Amino acid sequence: xxxxxxxxxxxxxxxxxxxxxxxxxxxxxxxxxxxxxxxxxxxxxxxxxxxxxxxxxxxxxxxxxxxxxxxxxxxxxxxxxxxxxxxxxxxxxxxxxxxxxxxxxxxxxxxxxxxxxxxxxxxxxxxxxxxx
Amino acid sequence: xxxxxxxxxxxxxxxxxxxxxxxxxxxxxxxxxxxxxxxxxxxxxxxxxxxxxxxxxxxxxxxxxxxxxxxxxxxxxxxxxxxxxxxxxxxxxxxxxxxxxxxxxxxxxxxxxxxxxxxxxxxxxxxxxxxx
DNA sequence: ATTTGATTACGAAGACATTCGTATAAAGGA
DNA sequence: TCCTTTATACGAATGTCTTCGTAATCAAAT
Numbered sequence: 001x002x003x004x005x006x007x008x009x010x011x012x013x014x015x016x017x018x019x020x021x022x023x024x025x026x027x028x029x030x031x032x033x034x035x036x037x038x039x040x041x042x043x044x045x046x047x048x049x050x051x052x053x054x055x056x057x058x059x060x061x062x063x064x065x066x067x068x069x070x071x072x073x074x075x076x077x078x079x080x081x082x083x084x085x086x087x088x089x090x091x092x093x094x095x096x097x098x099x100x101x102x103x104x105x106x107x108x109x110x111x112x113x114x115x116x117x118x119x120x121x122x123x124x125x126x127x128x129x130x131x132x
Numbered sequence: 133x134x135x136x137x138x139x140x141x142x143x144x145x146x147x148x149x150x151x152x153x154x155x156x157x158x159x160x161x162x163x164x165x166x167x168x169x170x171x172x173x174x175x176x177x178x179x180x181x182x183x184x185x186x187x188x189x190x191x192x193x194x195x196x197x198x199x200x201x202x203x204x205x206x207x208x209x210x211x212x213x214x215x216x217x218x219x220x221x222x223x224x225x226x227x228x229x230x231x232x233x234x235x236x237x238x239x240x241x242x243x244x245x246x247x248x249x250x251x252x253x254x255x256x257x258x259x260x261x262x263x264x
Numbered sequence: 265a266t267t268t269g270a271t272t273a274c275g276a277a278g279a280c281a282t283t284c285g286t287a288t289a290a291a292g293g294a
Numbered sequence: 295t296c297c298t299t300t301a302t303a304c305g306a307a308t309g310t311c312t313t314c315g316t317a318a319t320c321a322a323a324t
Binding site: 083121 | 146153157212215216218219222223225227228230231232234235236237238239240246248249251252253255259
Binding site: 030031032046047050051054066069070071 | 271273274
């Protein structure tokens with residue numbers, strides 16, 4: 001037994017997600033590096049960030065190299081999979097299982113740019129091709 | 133002062149969302165009616181449902197008619213607005229602000245039906261018309 | 265060697281969320 | 295009237311998230 005979270009349910013909390021996002025974008029990083037980025041977004045103490053990352057490591061959300069004095073952390077869960085996980089939950093609980101409902105709401109509320117809309121159209125076309 | 137949650141942030145929790153969904157679909161209901169539906173979805177005690185609904189009332193998520201012995205509860209927050217709220221938060225925290233990213237992820241994972249895709253296409257067209 | 269600064273480890277407090285037992289009150293039937 | 299059922303109210307226990315103070319450890323500088 002090693003990893004507590006090798007099961008399907010990746011459910012990071014709000015704060016954990018912030019840290020994951022930093023690591024997804026930066027790649028392997030120290031606590032200090034992560035903390036310095038978080039500090040720009042909100043007020044938070046260093047040991048808070050540290051503790052969170054330690055807990056995330058216990059949960060299996062992060063992996064770390066502790067061979068050197070300064071540990072190096074890395075996301076242990078893939079970004080897309082995590083996004084999909086959270087999204088599906090939202091589709092179920094908030095949109096009663098209707099993905100299109102969610103999509104329309106997303107497009108409606110979030111003033112989307114012309115570019116974004118075009119990109120989505122292309123994406124729909126691709127799905128069509130694959131399905132036919 | 134009356135309503136604690138007349139501000140912008142509608143942030144129901146998981147359980148609260150379940151209750152809101154029931155009320156959005158059924159309309160005004162008693163605790164027992166809500167509870168009976170929740171019971172089908174998960175194991176939960178009656179007083180738990182009651183307590184939750186009372187708390188939600190305090191928070192301003194529900195309004196109630198307490199004139200009769202059996203109180204009648206109703207959602208005090210509109211469904212679409214709540215959905216938008218949660219969705220926008222997710223776009224920000226999980227998808228770094230990109231709605232199209234979220235949309236594609238939603239369409240990709242949740243293998244959507246042809247009908248759904250067509251509906252979304254139409255919707256995109258409507259957005260275009262309004263913007264031009 | 266001593267001091268200073270950075271890092272991890274530990275523990276605990278505070279805030280919510282969730283759960284439910286128990287008390288109390290009202291309503292309806294026997 | 296008295297008993298049973300059904301409601302609400304209240305409080306408390308539990309769990310989780312978040313926060314941070316303090317101690318211990320190590321490295322580097324003086």
